[in-house]
Amino acid sequence: MELLKGNVIRDKIIDEIKKKVESLEAKPSLVVMQIGDDSASSVYIEQKRKMALKIGYRFEHLKYDETIREEEILLKIEELNSDEEVHAILIQMPINKKYDSIKIQNAVLPSKDVDGLSFYNIGALASGESYAIPCTALGVVEILKYYNVNISGSNVVIVGRSNLVGRPLSVLLTNLDATVTLCHSRTRNLGEITRKADILIVAIGRNRFIKSDMVGNGTVVIDVGINRVDEKLYGDVDFENVKDKCLAITPVPGGVGPMTIAMLAKNVYNLYLQARK
Numbered sequence: 428m429e430l431l432k433g434n435v436i437r438d439k440i441i442d443e444i445k446k447k448v449e450s451l452e453a454k455p456s457l458v459v460m461q462i463g464d465d466s467a468s469s470v471y472i473e474q475k476r477k478m479a480l481k482i483g484y485r486f487e488h489l490k491y492d493e494t495i496r497e498e499e500i501l502l503k504i505e506e507l508n509s510d511e512e513v514h515a516i517l518i519q520m521p522i523n524k525k526y527d528s529i530k531i532q533n534a535v536l537p538s539k540d541v542d543g544l545s546f547y548n549i550g551a552l553a554s555g556e557s558y559a560i561p562c563t564a565l566g567v568v569e570i571l572k573y574y575n576v577n578i579s580g581s582n583v584v585i586v587g588r589s590n591l592v593g594r595p596l597s598v599l600l601t602n603l604d605a606t607v608t609l610c611h612s613r614t615r616n617l618g619e620i621t622r623k624a625d626i627l628i629v630a631i632g633r634n635r636f637i638k639s640d641m642v643g644n645g646t647v648v649i650d651v652g653i654n655r656v657d658e659k660l661y662g663d664v665d666f667e668n669v670k671d672k673c674l675a676i677t678p679v680p681g682g683v684g685p686m687t688i689a690m691l692a693k694n695v696y697n698l699y700l701q702a703r704k
Contacts, residue, residue, distance in 0.1 A: 429574070429675040431649070433566065436573050437685035441482060444696050448483040455699035456485035457541065457691075458507055461519045462500065462526065463493045468519050475517070478688050484695060485512075493523050500526070504534040514699040515541035517691075538701060541694045544590060552598050558701065559694040564596040566686025567628060567649055568603070574675065576626065576647050579604040584621050586610045586637070586663070587630035592651055596628065617641070635665040642669050648676040651683045 448454060457479050459472055472488060479486035489503070507513045516539045522528050532540075537547040543559035551557040571578055583605040587593040597609045605626070610617055612631070618641040621627055629637050630651035642648065642664075652663025662679030670676055677683055 428670050428673050431570050431574050431647075431675050431677045431682060433570055433677065433682045433685040433689075436569060437689040440569075440689040441478065441692055444692055445482045447696065453512075454483055454485050455514050455695050456487070456512060457515045457517065457695050458487045458489060458513055459517045459519055460500070460503070461488065461490045462495065462522045463491075465521065468521070472519055474688055475691060478692055479695075482692055484692075493525075497526050497531070500531055501534050504531070508534075508536045508539060511702075513539065514702050515539055515695040517541050539698060541691065541698060543595070543694070549590065549595065552595055553602075555602065559698060560599065560690075561591055561595045562687045562690040562694060563592050563630075563651060563683065564599055565690040565693075566683055567592075567596055567651065568599050569690065570649065570677065570683065570686060571626070571647075576675065578626070581605050581625040582608075582623060583626045583628065584608045584610060584624035585628045585630070586614075586617070586621065587628075587632070587651070589630065592630040596630075629663040631663050633663055634661050635663070637664040637669065639665065639668040639672060642672050644672050645674045646672065648673050649683065650677050650679050653679060653684060 459475060461468055461472060476486050507516050516535045518532050533545050535545060537545050538558050540548055541559055543557055543561045548557040548559060552560060578600060583600050585593050585597055588609055588611045593609060597607045600607050608620060610620060621641045622643045624646055626647045627642060628649040632652060634654035634656055648664055648669065650662035650664040654661045660680050
């Protein structure tokens with residue numbers, strides 16, 4: 428059983444981008460907008476800040492109380508869209524349900540939508556014409572490529588159909604000639620489907636949901652889940668009971684998580700290059 432460690436790849440990617448950025452006169456910039464005071468969001472933003480500063484990006488964190496009106500948020504996004512020195516804009520999710528999160532995300536220009544979550548970028552993903560690809564989905568593909576996991580012709584089962592991971596990942600892997608089955612909470616006989624997977628990717632948000640009897644021998648398992656229980660982090664896969672059946676598996680933490688930050692770094696740099704063109 429091989430451990431697929433994302434932090435190794437992350438460090439390599441960030442070092443490569445840092446070297447490229449050092450030779451630039453004008454530095455790429457990332458603006459993160461946070462509405463409210465979600466503690467987990469604050470932790471994630473700090474990770475993004477550290478990444479940006481390590482590479483040499485210009486980083487700005489705009490934090491607003493939940494008393495702000497939606498119209499003010501949209502006006503600020505419009506201002507950032509018009510600022511040629513801003514290359515990437517990220518709306519930190521989640522935000523309070525009193526705001527129209529879809530409207531806010533789609534207010535960001537597709538060419539500055541670093542998360543790749545606008546309708547334009549999601550729609551353009553199938554043809555390979557999107558400005559940016561959702562970071563976690565892209566990170567999963569990078570892990571598979573880095574560890575030379577064969578994608579073409581493989582039977583890939585994805586558990587979870589979110590716009591952040593499952594849906595874009597199904598498109599990315601289909602474009603790489605995998606045969607993809609996209610499952611979700613209402614899929615019948617889920618275990619029968621997951622056992623047939625060559626590559627099993629789990630992003631359903633349920634602590635240790637995938638048990639040993641749901642995984643076939645010799646499977647490559649990618650665990651996207653992060654669940655905090657009694658101050659410990661667990662994935663969506665029951666790692667200890669599943670690992671011995673796997674050809675390879677990602678750990679939690681240290682697997683897919685670091686790749687999300689690495690792909691954000693990559694997306695910022697790519698948006699910068701596209702803007703310069």
